[in-house]
Amino acid sequence: MNEQRSRAHAPQARRRLPREEREQQIMDCAIRVFAQRGYSAASVDEIAELAGVSKPLVYLYLESKEGLFLACLHREEGRLVAAFQNAATEVGTSELRLWAGLRAFFGFVSDHKDSWAVLHRQAPGLGDAMAAEITRARRAVLTEVRTLVREGIELGGGSGHLGDADADFVAHALVGAADSLTDWMERYPEESPDRVTLRLMGMVWVGMRQILGGEVWTPPGGLEGGAFEGGTGVAGAA
Amino acid sequence: MNEQRSRAHAPQARRRLPREEREQQIMDCAIRVFAQRGYSAASVDEIAELAGVSKPLVYLYLESKEGLFLACLHREEGRLVAAFQNAATEVGTSELRLWAGLRAFFGFVSDHKDSWAVLHRQAPGLGDAMAAEITRARRAVLTEVRTLVREGIELGGGSGHLGDADADFVAHALVGAADSLTDWMERYPEESPDRVTLRLMGMVWVGMRQILGGEVWTPPGGLEGGAFEGGTGVAGAA
Amino acid sequence: MNEQRSRAHAPQARRRLPREEREQQIMDCAIRVFAQRGYSAASVDEIAELAGVSKPLVYLYLESKEGLFLACLHREEGRLVAAFQNAATEVGTSELRLWAGLRAFFGFVSDHKDSWAVLHRQAPGLGDAMAAEITRARRAVLTEVRTLVREGIELGGGSGHLGDADADFVAHALVGAADSLTDWMERYPEESPDRVTLRLMGMVWVGMRQILGGEVWTPPGGLEGGAFEGGTGVAGAA
Amino acid sequence: MNEQRSRAHAPQARRRLPREEREQQIMDCAIRVFAQRGYSAASVDEIAELAGVSKPLVYLYLESKEGLFLACLHREEGRLVAAFQNAATEVGTSELRLWAGLRAFFGFVSDHKDSWAVLHRQAPGLGDAMAAEITRARRAVLTEVRTLVREGIELGGGSGHLGDADADFVAHALVGAADSLTDWMERYPEESPDRVTLRLMGMVWVGMRQILGGEVWTPPGGLEGGAFEGGTGVAGAA
DNA sequence: AATGAATGAGGGTTCATTCAT
DNA sequence: GATGAATGAACCCTCATTCAT
Structure with a gap:
C-alpha cells in the first residue's frame, strides 16, 4: 500500500x-x-x-514519534519565520515590503514543499499536545503574514489601518491561496515562484487596499435587490 | 479540540x-x-x-475502510458540485454569477465543515487507488470553480478571456483562500458566511479582472530596479 | 485470496x-x-x-457448519460403501471380487472427486467430535477394503488367511495408493479409471498374495549383509 | 487427539x-x-x-503466515529430498537402491510425521501462490521417488525401461501407500519403519517389475468375458 | 419456506516503544 | 555512538451464528 x-x-x-x-x-x-x-x-x-x-x-x-514530529515542526517553523524576517529587513518601506515578504514566503513554500506540508497540511486529530503545537505554529506563520500585510499596507500609503480581524482575514486568505497554489505550480512547472508571487500580488493587492479603506464589495444591484434572498443554494446534509 | x-x-x-x-x-x-x-x-x-x-x-x-472513505468522498463531492450548479443556474449573467457561486461554495464549506475536510484536507500517502480518487475529486471541485470564474468574468464585462492557466490560477487561489478562511471564521464566529463571501469578493474581484485584462502587477520601481536582485531571501534547508 | x-x-x-x-x-x-x-x-x-x-x-x-459437514460426510460415506457392496455382490468368487471392488472404488473416487476429498483429504484438527467422526468414516472405508482384500485373496486361491494386521496393511496401502493415483489421473487424462484399476491390480496383486503366503521380501544379500546396518540415512530435524 | x-x-x-x-x-x-x-x-x-x-x-x-508456512514447506522439502539422496548415494546398484530409498523415505515420514503432514496433507484452496508452491514441493518429492523407481528397476536387472507415465504411476502409488501406511503404523506401534518398508517392498516389488516388463494384469476370464461389462457399480451422485 | 438485518469473537498484521548489550 | 532482539496494544477484516419477520 x-x-x-x-x-x-x-x-x-x-x-x-x-x-x-x-x-x-x-x-x-x-x-x-x-x-x-x-x-x-x-x-x-x-x-x-x-x-x-x-x-x-x-x-x-x-524521544518519541511525537517528539520527532514536534522537533521537525519547530525547526521548519523557525526557518519559515526567518525567511520572512530576512525579507522584511531587506526592504525599507511601502508595498515592496509586503511583496518581498510574499516572495520569501512563496519561495520557501516552493523550495521546501515538505517543510510546508509538515507545517500546514497535517490532518487534525493528533492528540491534544500536538494539536496545540500545530495550532501555535500555524498561528506563528499567520502572525508573520499579518504583520507583513499590516505594515505593507500602512506603509504603502494607506491612510487608515487594518483592524485585527481584517488583517487576519487577509493573512488567512493569502496563506490559503499560497498553499493551494503550490498545487497549481505542480501542473505548470514552467512558472517560477517569483512569477507566481507577482500573479498573486496582482490578484490581491488592489483588493487588499480596498479592504484597508473600509470598502466592502457589494453585488451590483445591492444585497437585497433581487435574486439572492433565497439562501445559499446549498442542500443541507443529514 | x-x-x-x-x-x-x-x-x-x-x-x-x-x-x-x-x-x-x-x-x-x-x-x-x-x-x-x-x-x-x-x-x-x-x-x-x-x-x-x-x-x-x-x-x-x-466493503472496507477505503470503500467507506471513497463512498463519503463521492457523496460529498456530489453535494458540493450540486451546490455550485444550483447557485449557477439561479443567476443569469455577470459577476453575480461568480458571486453566487462563491457564496454557495462558502455556504457549503461553512455548513459542512466535515465534508470539506474529507474532500480537501486529507493527508497524502493513502495508497494509489485512493490518492487517484482524491485527486479526481479535488479536480472536480476546482473545475467547477474555474468554470464559474471564467463565466463570471467573461459575462461580467471582460473583453477578453482567461486562458486555462490563468483561470486555474484563480480557481486554486480562491479555493485555497476559502479553505483557509474556514479557520478564520472559527475565530470570528460573528461573521456570517455571506459576509465572508463579500469580503473575499472584495479582496479578489478587482484583481481577477486585472489578470483577465492581461495586466501583471509589478513592484514600483520595476522588477530589476534595485533591492531585489538578490534571490528569495530564503535560507536553504538541508 | x-x-x-x-x-x-x-x-x-x-x-x-x-x-x-x-x-x-x-x-x-x-x-x-x-x-x-x-x-x-x-x-x-x-x-x-x-x-x-x-x-x-x-x-x-x-444446524451448523459442523452439522453440515458431518451430513456431507455421512452421505458420501454411505455412497462409497454402497458402491463397494454393489460391486461385491455382483461377483461370485475369487480375485475377481477384489478386482471388482477396486474397480468400484476407483470408479467412485474418480467420478466423485469432491466426495472423496471430503472423506479423505480433510486436514486434521477440526475439533473433537468431528475428528472422531472423520476417523470413523475413514475406518469404515478401510474396513470395506480390508474385507474385500481378505475375501478376494482367500477365495482367490490363497491357502492361508491374512491376519488383521496384514489385511489392514494391504488395505491402507491400497487406499493410499488409490488416493494418490487420483492426482496421477489428472496428469494423464487419457487413462480411464478402469485402466488405472488394472495397472494397480498388476502392481499389487502378486505381492498381496505373497504377503498372504507369509513371505517377506528381503533385500538380496540379506538384511544384515552389508551396507545397511547404518540407520535410515535420515538426518534428524531440529 | x-x-x-x-x-x-x-x-x-x-x-x-x-x-x-x-x-x-x-x-x-x-x-x-x-x-x-x-x-x-x-x-x-x-x-x-x-x-x-x-x-x-x-x-x-x-513475514506472514503464508511466508511462515512456505518457509516450513521448503525446509522440510529439503530435508526429505536430502534423505533420499543420502540413501541413494550410499548404495551402488540394483534394487537395493530402491529399497534404500524407500527405507529412507519411510524412516523420514515415520520420524517426522509433522513434516510429512506439512508437505503432503494440507487441504487445497490456500490461495494461488501457496497452491503453486505446495504442488511444486509435492512434485519434487514424487520426482525423487520416480527417479529412484526408475533407477532401482533398471539397475535391478530390468531389460527395458519405464516410460514416464509408468514411472509416475508407480511413484504416485508408492507415495500414496506410504502416506496411508503412516496411519497404519499408528495402530501397530510395534512395527518398525524398516519392517514396514520390507512389507511394502514385498507387496509391490514383483508387480513393479511386471509393469516394467510391459505386462498388464487382466482378470481371469478376460476383460470382456462376463460379469463386468456393466459399469462400475457406482451410483452417480448429483 | 425463506430472508434481510445484525453481531460476538477471533485472526492476521502493524506499530510505537523498550531492553540489554 | 549505536543496535539486535523483543513486545503490548491496537487495527482491519472475516466468520459462524442469531433475531425478527
Missing part, C-alpha cells in the same frame, strides 16, 4: 556522526516521510530506514 | 434500519470521524460506535 | 423446494466447497451463495 | 536468541501446529505461544 517511496536521494550518511548532526539528518528524513504520508501514516521504521540508522537511535535522540 | 469524542448529536438511530438508510447514517458518522482524525488515524471501531452499530455491519455495507 | 471459485455449473435451483430436496442441494454445494477449500477455509457464506439460498436456511436445515 | 495442546516437549528456549536460531525454533513449532490443525485452522497466536515468543516476532522474522 506504500507504492510511492522513492529511495532515490536517501542521504545515507553512514557511521558515527556527532549527535547534533545525526539529529538534523534524522529530522531531514522525518520531514520527507511526514510530508509524504502524513503524521499518522508515517512510520518510525520508514524514517529510520531512510536515515540509515536503527530505530532505537531515533528514540534515543528524539 | 481533540480526543474527546463529543457524544452530543450522535444520530443513534437504533435497531433494524433498511440498508440504504443505515448506509447513509454510517457515512454521516464516518465523515465526522474522518474529518476529525484524518483517514489514517480514524478507526472503523470509532465510526461504528458513533453510528451505534457493530463493526461487521460497516464492512457488510461499505 | 479466493481466486479459484468457478461459478460455472452452480445448480441454482430457485424458489421453494421441499425441505428434503433443498437439503440435498445444499449438501451438493457444500461438498464442492469443502473439497475445494478444506473444512476450515470453507465459508458458509460461499456455500449458501453457491446453493442460491440465504445463510439462515442453511442453519435451519443443517 | 485434538484440542489439547500438549505442552510436553515445547522447546521453550527463553530470552534473546540470535535470529537464525529463533527462526528455526519458530519453524519447529509452526510445523507442529500446521500439522495438527491444517494451514487454515492454525493460528499464528498458537504458534507464537508454543514457541514462547510474541506474535510480532513471528512476523518480523517470517
